[in-house]
Amino acid sequence: MADKKDTIPATLTDEQRRKVLLGMAAAPALMVPGVSFGNAQFPTAKVNTTKLAVTDTEVIVGQLHSATGTMAISETGSIQAEQLAIDQINAMGGILGRKIKVIKEDGASDWPTFAEKSKKLLVNDRVACVFGCWTSASRKAVLPVFEKENGLLYYPTFYEGLEQSKNVIYTGQEATQQIIWGLDWAAKEKSAKTYFLVGSDYIWPRTSMKIARKHIETVGKLGKVVGEEYYPLGHTNFNSLINKIKVAKPDVIFVTVVGGSNVAFYKQLKAAGITGAKQFLLTLSVTEDEMLGVGGENFAGFYSSMKYFQTLDNPNNKAFVEAFKKAYGPKSVIGDVTQAGYLGPWLWKAAVEKAGSFDVDKVVAASPGIELKTAPEGYVKVHENHHLWSKARIAQGQPDGTFKVVAESADLIEPNPFPKGYQ
């Protein structure tokens, strides 16, 4: 199982390895490939005082995503990106002279299973850290385990905020980072005054819409909310919603519909004549991954607010996209969460090297202030609250299913998981 992963040769060509190394030149590059002088410098007894699975030559980490079940389609990208980052780190010589070995567990889209597997990884396998989880529900299920066993989780998904744990580093955006700048942009660019909010019915859309409504009506004074509707997960019949939208004639439709519902939602909008040419629509929940299901022709002209798009034009991202496609095929796509997943191992590496130790407490203490200049999204930095400073971007869907980035925040946006005035 895990051994199999370990023996996979680094899937990098020499040219790519050079690129990665070049890209990584800015990061504290302690290791030279193939040389393990690090072990003399970092004896196991010193870098591991809490009985983690760290030996002289390797360090074991866990990976906990849904490889099966309804969430598998979304989480596969994160699994692949994390594995890619780990392979690249190993190709560079690993961390503190130790190769990373992965124990992969399947959460099976089932929250109690996530809890069971996280306990197994932390208690039985004593992994140094875990990359994993995707839905809020799975994170909520494992959180008590990580806090009790003092584990370390790198969580890749954009989510609703309202949480901050010593034992979690959140590499995706919390809600305000995705919403506020996007709404301001829409208000300015499109002179929007009326907003119609649509979401799936669970905690992330509910919280996001609460923040959006506060921003539109009170804090940002952008205009007025003319409708707010929620539909169960997996809902596929949006006819009544479309009628309500036609009556309300909003300047902006603001959408947090997730998963399979997206497909039906955009197809039916198009069938009803609500297309990108006539209607401004901004969503927080369509990445390149969802686009595969929705289809470019149904989403063309609509806008998505994320921190990362596959088409971002910078050298880091070019190298990343190339390596990803090399490893997982030319047809593979990279969405926002996939990129955030890729950041996890690199952020952990930087923190471990800064701490000079694998001990969770020391890595956690070293984490705030960690920078990643090689991130595909550009530049990120870990905040004291364990979220990332990152930019916000708006991109427009194209008929061929890609995104064209049309706007980018000038500065990094500070993460604020407990936003004052938005509660």
Next chain:
Amino acid sequence: MDAFKNWVARSGMGSILILALLIMVVFPLTMDIFRLNLVGKYLTYAFVAVGLVMLWGYGGILSLGQGVFFGLGGYMMAMFLKLEASDPEATKIQSTPGIPDFMDWNQLTELPIWWQPFHSFSFTVLAVVAVPMILAFIVSFAMFKRRVGGVYFAIITQAVALILTVLIIGQQGYTGGVNGITDLKTLMGWDIRDDSSKYVLYFVNAGLLIGVILLCRWIQMSKLGTLLLAMRDKEDRVRFSGYDVSMFKVFAFVLAAGISAIGGAMFTLQVGFMSPSFVGIVPSIEMVIFAAVGGRMSLVGAVYGALLVNFGKTYFSESAPDLWLFLMAALFIGVVLAFPNGLAGLYESHVKPWLSRRKSSPPAPSMEAPASSAHTPKTAPESSLPKGVQGQSA
């Protein structure tokens, strides 16, 4: 002495004793606390499977909605624990301190009135058993009095499971929605996440399970058990003999519901959270599979079935994360094809004849097989089976 021996054999006490020995002594001695806690979790499913033996095996009523009662029991225990975890001090970061965090996220500003009684532990314990039984009574009374049975009843139980799932997910401000009720810490000040408390909870759970099995065994051996069997085989004859068939069915359903609810409450205590994924149709059907694998006529078989299936699930998913669902499917299909009567049936058809062939050598007490008649329920005493089950965990 002979009378006692006969009683032991007839009552299946030997097999229950061996099961008790296995889960109360062998498992705790051979497993670390992590694995033992997992076994504890599996044993909470065994409650449901035992309930199904009474309901389906004996009563002949197939319910595909037992997750409802498991879930209700679990949710009510979770409500009590959540209220205890949400004291104003621990939740001072919220806009309304002192209420559960998910209520705060959903803009609730005070505790709903029906949450209030769950501040009391004694009320919670009572409600854990009583509420599911009352619900079961209402559903089954309405159905059985109208002589709705068989497939139609199974469909209705599925509908109830679906309704409850939709309700829990939809009313997330009151129930925690898809996330469920998480982050449970203490039971009346006692930290349920400690290793020592996990041991205590495991033994309480195992003790309750054995207690429930004894209760069910007692019912099976009473006139009531005989009537249930008679009703299953020839319902009309029992009715014509003057018995109120529907009320016996209601009894079996209510009993199974109460037992499942105890399992649910113990699940919450041992796992530390409750979510709607235990209430719906899929988990309910899975629970029927536990009983089917174990053998639907055997109380102890049901426990072994729950253990085997869940050990398999954990083992396969740990060793083959990409393939494990196929391996599970193979296990189900294999068991059902090879042993239509489950593991207990395997014992009856293969192990027992083999044992009686060897009878010339001194037999162990529990191997004194009863002369089985139509009315003597068959149970699965110990055999090579528990070793096989244990082997799965390695």
